[in-house]
Amino acid sequence: MSMLSIENLVANHGLLNAVKGVSFSVEKGDVLSIVGSNGAGKTTLFRAISGVHPIVSGSVLLDGDAIDNVSANRRVEKGLVMVPEGRRLFSDMTVKENLMVAAEHGRKGDWVLDKVVDALPGLKSIVNKRAGGLSGGQRQSVAIGRALMSNPTILLIDEVSLGLSPIAIGELYESLDHLKQKLDVTFIIVEQDLNRAITFSDHTICMLEGSIELEGKSSTLDKKDIYAAYFGVEEGADA
Numbered sequence: 001m002s003m004l005s006i007e008n009l010v011a012n013h014g015l016l017n018a019v020k021g022v023s024f025s026v027e028k029g030d031v032l033s034i035v036g037s038n039g040a041g042k043t044t045l046f047r048a049i050s051g052v053h054p055i056v057s058g059s060v061l062l063d064g065d066a067i068d069n070v071s072a073n074r075r076v077e078k079g080l081v082m083v084p085e086g087r088r089l090f091s092d093m094t095v096k097e098n099l100m101v102a103a104e105h106g107r108k109g110d111w112v113l114d115k116v117v118d119a120l121p122g123l124k125s126i127v128n129k130r131a132g133g134l135s136g137g138q139r140q141s142v143a144i145g146r147a148l149m150s151n152p153t154i155l156l157i158d159e160v161s162l163g164l165s166p167i168a169i170g171e172l173y174e175s176l177d178h179l180k181q182k183l184d185v186t187f188i189i190v191e192q193d194l195n196r197a198i199t200f201s202d203h204t205i206c207m208l209e210g211s212i213e214l215e216g217k218s219s220t221l222d223k224k225d226i227y228a229a230y231f232g233v234e235e236g237a238d239a
C-alpha cells in the first residue's frame with residue numbers, strides 16, 4: 001500500500017479548473033518532485049492535499065485511508081505537513097516562537113527545538129531574532145524547521161528555492177540531503193530549478209495546465225522531454 005495516493009483529484013478557483021483529475025502515488029521514504037511552469041496547478045494541488053483548498057472530486061489517501069473529510073489541522077497531526085509558498089512566518093515573533101507554535105499543534109516526536117535548530121542552515125545564530133527581519137534563505141530554513149517541529153511523516157515543500165540566492169539554495173539542499181538520509185520522512189517538493197528537482201528526487205512529475213504531462217524516475221527521465229512537457233511543446237516540434 002502506498003503511503004500517499006492521490007486519485008483523480010480535481011480542484012478549482014471559482015470557475016477556473018486548476019487541477020484536472022491528477023493521480024499519483026508516493027511510497028514511504030520516496031522523494032517526489034513536482035515541476036511545471038507558472039500556473040500549472042502545483043500550489044493548488046499541494047494545498048488540496050494539505051486540506052487547505054477544497055477538492056471538487058477525487059480523493060487523497062493516507063496509508064490507504066481516504067482523508068478527504070479530515071481537516072487541515074488533523075492532517076498535520078497525522079504527519080502530513082506542508083511548507084507553504086512564501087514561507088508564511090509570523091513576522092513579529094522570534095524564530096524560536098515561530099518554531100514553538102508548530103510544536104504545540106503538530107505531532108509529538110523526536111523533532112524538538114534543539115534538534116531542529118541543529119539540522120538547518122544558520123538557525124542557531126538567529127533563534128532569538130524576529131522573523132520579519134530575516135533573509136529569504138533564513139526564512140525558508142525557519143519554515144522548514146517549523147514543519148519539522150510537527151514531526152512529519154510526509155513533508156510537502158512548495159517552491160523550495162524560489163527567490164533564494166545561489167549560496168542559500170546550496171546550503172538548503174545540503175541540509176535537505178542530510179535530512180533525506182537521516183529521516184524517516186517522505187518528501188514531495190515543488191521546485192522551479194529542474195536540475196535541483198531531478199537531483200534531489202527519486203521520481204519527478206511535470207504538470208501542465210492542471211494535468212500531469214510527464215512522470216517517471218528522475219534518474220531516467222530525459223531533460224529534453226521534461227522541458228517539452230514543461231512548456232507543452234508537441235512531439236516532433238523544435239523545442
Ligand SMILES: Nc1ncnc2c1ncn2[C@@H]1O[C@H](COP(=O)(O)OP(=O)(O)OP(=O)(O)O)[C@@H](O)[C@H]1O
Nearest residue numbers: 013014016018036037038039040041042043044045
Ligand atoms: N487565489 C486564486 N484565485 C484565482 N485563481 C487562482 C488563484 N490561485 C491560483 N489561481 C489560478 O489557478 C491556476 C493554478 O495556479 P497555481 O498557483 O496552483 O499554479 P502553480 O503551478 O503553483 O504556479 P506558480 O508557480 O505561479 O505558483 C492558475 O491559472 C492560477 O492563475
